[in-house]
């Protein structure tokens with residue numbers, strides 16, 4: 001818990017002092033959450049209760065752990081990622097996708113664009129009785145996704161690639177197909193879908209970072225893994241603000257199975273969510 005907490009609360013670009021304060025506050029909230037047996041919200045640093053919730057989900061299901069060897073800082077600390085995904089990415093997927101880095105980068109630039117749009121859309125859906133931390137968190141995510149878009153396109157263009165005119169994401173399409181649009185549950189579903197897409201992205205970037213022999217790309221993939229897993233935790237936290245705990249857990253269980261089916265249904269390709 002402690003390792004994953006400090007990992008999730010480490011965001012790119014944060015100063016050392018800021019990171020230290022966030023980790024300290026998060027650690028205190030983690031202990032308090034476990035002691036109280038319920039999540040403890042921390043405005044603007046509220047990624048703790050999400051991790052507690054995940055641990056509870058994990059207790060009931062077989063879960064897939066994603067493990068990264070080192071933190072982005074390379075200081076040797078072990079970092080565990082959200083235990084959520086039922087279907088592990090198959091062996092050999094990363095080696096295959098690494099053969100066509102420009103296709104992967106073009107796909108991913110579009111994914112970042114869509115992730116930024118999604119965060120801005122959710123920003124405008126602040127539930128009643130939820131404070132400004134909702135908007136602040138989503139504005140921060142939108143900013144980070146836009147930074148990712150800038151970073152990915154810079155590398156893509158420098159290497160002679162270009163953004164594809166058309167971008168399709170059948171994996172996300174399958175997840176969106178289960179959103180209960182037009183009901184009171186739509187926001188919760190949107191947040192859980194966002195959470196799972198971020199978690200799967202982080203899982204796959206972890207694989208790519210370990211597989212890539214291109215140092216610049218390996219560094220890019222490590223950074224994205226770190227950032228996307230932080231987003232996953234943030235979306236889970238937001239879901240607990242948007243709905244009651246029992247509803248979140250029930251829908252999360254359902255969607256975890258839907259996600260496993262969706263990722264396994266993908267056809268072979270060179271995109272982040274492609275099959276093998």
Ligand SMILES: [Fe+2]
Nearest residue numbers: 112115145148
């Ligand atoms: Fe991103």
Ligand SMILES: [Fe+2]
Nearest residue numbers: 115198228231
């Ligand atoms: Fe993200």
